[in-house]
Amino acid sequence: MSREFRRAMPLLPISMVMQLTELTARQIRYYEEHELITPARSEGNRRMFSLDDIDALLEIRELLDQGINMAGVKKVFDMRDVKDVRKSDATSISDAELRTILREEMLQAQRMQKSSLRQGDLSRFFHLKNE
Template structure:
């Protein structure tokens, strides 16, 4: 079994994912409703999560902590998905992608602070 197969194998119940991610069941269901994760349902209709799902939830939590709203998170996930599925785009590492995203967020924050300061000076 390849490492990728292991990452996509639904192994973890909701209770374990809650402990690993420090998210509530409601938060996890909310992200599922927004198609940010897609847990598999067991025969008893219980959600079973993959390691990739846990990584996505941790990334969502981190992006929220950085001040990005749900619309922004959806765009980030869409960009990631497009980078993976579009073979015409140069492949970059996940770490590089995160670095680029952090730089862009920092630029937006800096511009917002600058414009707020300029507004205070002109008033």
């Protein structure tokens, strides 16, 4: 079982999270309403929090203590999410897939009789035939 998987497992009820983060239940629900955390729900519809949720709550509390308002906190979390998406996208494409995408882009640009922005840099790798 990977470390990331273990950290994402919902294990802790809200009462334990309140003790760990020194936040009230209302504050925790408020941050959930603003989609800064997304705890899992048990069969009885009780919130169950993961270690990642607790880290997020501690980060929210720290940012608020530094004088950042909720809009700023949301912006920080949005920027973090964008970085995570870029990171996962960067590692999810193989070299062969990248070559195929670039080749298609160059072929499409050639069909439209336009030059691709990358064509000058990539022309030494791909020899396109006139269609």
